[in-house]
Amino acid sequence: MDPERKESLRSHFRRVIFGTDTPSGKAFDVALLWAILISVALVMLESVPAIKDKYGWPLYIAELGFTALFSVEYALRLWVINKPLRYAFSFFGIVDLLSILPTYLSLILGGAHSLMVIRVLRLLRVFRVFKLVRYIQEAGMLGRAIAASRRKILVFLMAVMSITIIFGTVMYLVESPEAGFTSIPTSIYWAIVTLTTVGYGDIAPQTWFGQFLAAAIMILGYAMIAVPTGIVGVEISRAQDPGPECTSCHATGHLPDARFCRRCGAELPPWGASPAKEP
């Protein structure tokens, strides 16, 4: 193959694999999406003993097929991209590698089928679900809202940790090991289960004072849920696309369908024409 043809083929594949604006690029993405979903479903089904006993062989064949498919995809991505090393060490490069590596490792180390480590490695294929992130564009807005409230969320988590450490320790003193409070870490685990209103019930206070403290932490958790909600709610309402700024009075925050400024009545520039803040 002459280099020129090769180069043109390479750039064609690049458009198909990395681009999303051509019909073939879209078709490639949709096909890959389904392949990811089906292969993740297969990993799950394989873990059900009844299904593995019955369909172990076809599942294994399918797994080899998907590994081959994802291997070709990985190789193509490495070939067509201009900076292969940069891709190989990026988040998606590592995820793409991890989604094929476990199967190869289990093939190589396959002599000892009973090795637990292989089973573990093969289950790591479930991380293929991370390949989906590529397709979630709407995640950006939510991500920005969460990133903007990073520090406040951290403070909230520290408060949660401090409360559960204190309550857990006190409950360990108040309640007996028979009720499940066998150590402080276990009691803290119970405090987290209770504060977050999950409430398994495998560990539950038996004495009246323990139940009183438990009621206190429950009501605290019930009311505290308002804090992350308030923090993130404010950020989400702020992370919405700010839209155009009025050229006459500089007002922002117009509704998505606004054509005239709500403050001065001047015509607005079209939505998206102004330098958007979204990256």
Add this chain to the structure above:
Amino acid sequence: MDPERKESLRSHFRRVIFGTDTPSGKAFDVALLWAILISVALVMLESVPAIKDKYGWPLYIAELGFTALFSVEYALRLWVINKPLRYAFSFFGIVDLLSILPTYLSLILGGAHSLMVIRVLRLLRVFRVFKLVRYIQEAGMLGRAIAASRRKILVFLMAVMSITIIFGTVMYLVESPEAGFTSIPTSIYWAIVTLTTVGYGDIAPQTWFGQFLAAAIMILGYAMIAVPTGIVGVEISRAQDPGPECTSCHATGHLPDARFCRRCGAELPPWGASPAKEP
């Protein structure tokens, strides 16, 4: 009956059955509402063994009565409406048919009383509850708020699914089948139970590392509840109070601080001056 009288009767029935603005139309709606509620209650009561043993016969009679009533209603609707086929294949047409069909089927197939399928079919009558949707006009506002945040909710659900798949798989590796983590789908079920803070407790981690991961997913779920709240809250607050209507282009839904119409730029009447739509 001469055709003219028939036509006048037909249009009279149409007003009664489909209209809600005449006294007889309202009375029909209220009567139908009660019939739906009572018939759904009867389906429920019939499923309680103690009640079925004692009142099986009167329940059966009542069921036949309601089926006759809903059959007459269905026939009348088909007769009076101008496009019967369109109604028959609409959401309400299918619901209306489904609320009578199971009883007829159980009568036809009645020879074999022990057939499970009949019991299942007859229970489908509980879907009569969908007939209520016709009466929920306030649902519109909530519906619009949810529809407007459709894509964001989808992203949120995908995030929930990805988190539960990852955590479920890791927990399957960490915890033993004795603790209830018998397969990856079961572990994912546990992760959903925990992330949503439901916490049945039938499956619960036993090892310290499992409990650590469980605590992580609990706190994640406790904090993540802020995300749908933030998304829907913003939309509800927007869908809530329509505010003044533009006197020039009749656009509504302006921001609380709007002084000019965002659609046509005309000055808006003051907030609160226009007749509020809320009753």
Add this chain to the structure above:
Amino acid sequence: MDPERKESLRSHFRRVIFGTDTPSGKAFDVALLWAILISVALVMLESVPAIKDKYGWPLYIAELGFTALFSVEYALRLWVINKPLRYAFSFFGIVDLLSILPTYLSLILGGAHSLMVIRVLRLLRVFRVFKLVRYIQEAGMLGRAIAASRRKILVFLMAVMSITIIFGTVMYLVESPEAGFTSIPTSIYWAIVTLTTVGYGDIAPQTWFGQFLAAAIMILGYAMIAVPTGIVGVEISRAQDPGPECTSCHATGHLPDARFCRRCGAELPPWGASPAKEP
């Protein structure tokens, strides 16, 4: 006692009992508040078998004392108020009567100590807690916020009921009675326990399809919590005291410490001087 003196005494008592702006009126309220709290606590303690066995007699004496106290209070209220019948049939009049009646009834019917009905009647004294409502002035704002979203909350509750009826019925078909799904009402109870993320775990699905449906209702409940939050949140932010209106540009919604209009810079009338909307 001459009528004039009696009348002056009566109006003095009225100020003490119904008023809150004089020192003696405040002292009466605080004393009554403590009497209510202590008497409610005693009702609770009496129900604990270990405490009743040990302190049954002093508890009984204390109960007679509180009944005498509340009887005197009730009689005084009837005497000093101008329209005794109107008070007697008001919410507080009935609560005040109910808080003394059970003890008298148990004294009259006392011959048969083992009558369950008496125990029930005496426990009704716990409703004395309603006497506290008199002291909650801040409840007004929250009450208005909830009242304003009355219809939307009703629609939300109807949606919750419809979802739990449908899911409960389907789960009754899918799951076996052994897992706890013994009848449709029980299955609906399970659906409510799950949708509201309470999750007792006494009834829990066992089949994979039941667990799949349970996961669906959990995620639905987890996301649906955003709806009441959004509704009430908007109303609470609106029910906050609107404060003064700018006399120059009629802008409202100023911050509680604002002295100048944020829109036009004109001086605002003092907070509370304008006709407040709070009753």
Add this chain to the structure above:
Amino acid sequence: MDPERKESLRSHFRRVIFGTDTPSGKAFDVALLWAILISVALVMLESVPAIKDKYGWPLYIAELGFTALFSVEYALRLWVINKPLRYAFSFFGIVDLLSILPTYLSLILGGAHSLMVIRVLRLLRVFRVFKLVRYIQEAGMLGRAIAASRRKILVFLMAVMSITIIFGTVMYLVESPEAGFTSIPTSIYWAIVTLTTVGYGDIAPQTWFGQFLAAAIMILGYAMIAVPTGIVGVEISRAQDPGPECTSCHATGHLPDARFCRRCGAELPPWGASPAKEP
């Protein structure tokens, strides 16, 4: 040591210990932070029987080391500060003392190792976690939001208490002690567990009427979570972004649509133009 040198050393230590703006002051804070975290972790680990049996001795040595370290820190703080008594009786002074006292007490009373009271005292060292509060500067914003809604939260808690007292008492009457409703306080504990959607399941209604009431309290709790969320959300959104500072009176915290200072009426710089305080 001559007094002058001593004084200069003292002021140097004061900058290191109480200051945070010099490199050595920061290093001291970071070192102390780690010491607190590690010593709290050790207290927890010591409570796990398996770990105590195996590593009891090194844990004891480490504990003595940390006590010596915190003792030196406490002595230094007392020495370098200008008003030692004021520090000693401040929140942090008491916390600092409490984090060393238990170990000394257990040394003094050490003859009787099996005394439960010593174990309790030593566990109080976990309160060292309060020493962390010093480092949470972001807590201020959340603290202000919570303080501003203090009274509303109190009303909300009183409503929660009243609801759980009423429901608890009624459930005590309706349900049997076999289902776990052995006394009114226990039934109130159940009502709190249910209203806050924790749902342990150790106490659960068995009769249909008890399940009906339980469903009512669940839906109530599910909807009521909106109330703290609404209250705190409004306050957080207000406490959140300080926005532009008035160039004339330096007031901050203006509403997003403010154009004039609410304190002095001067025109504000545009939103976003002033140097943001958030890092």
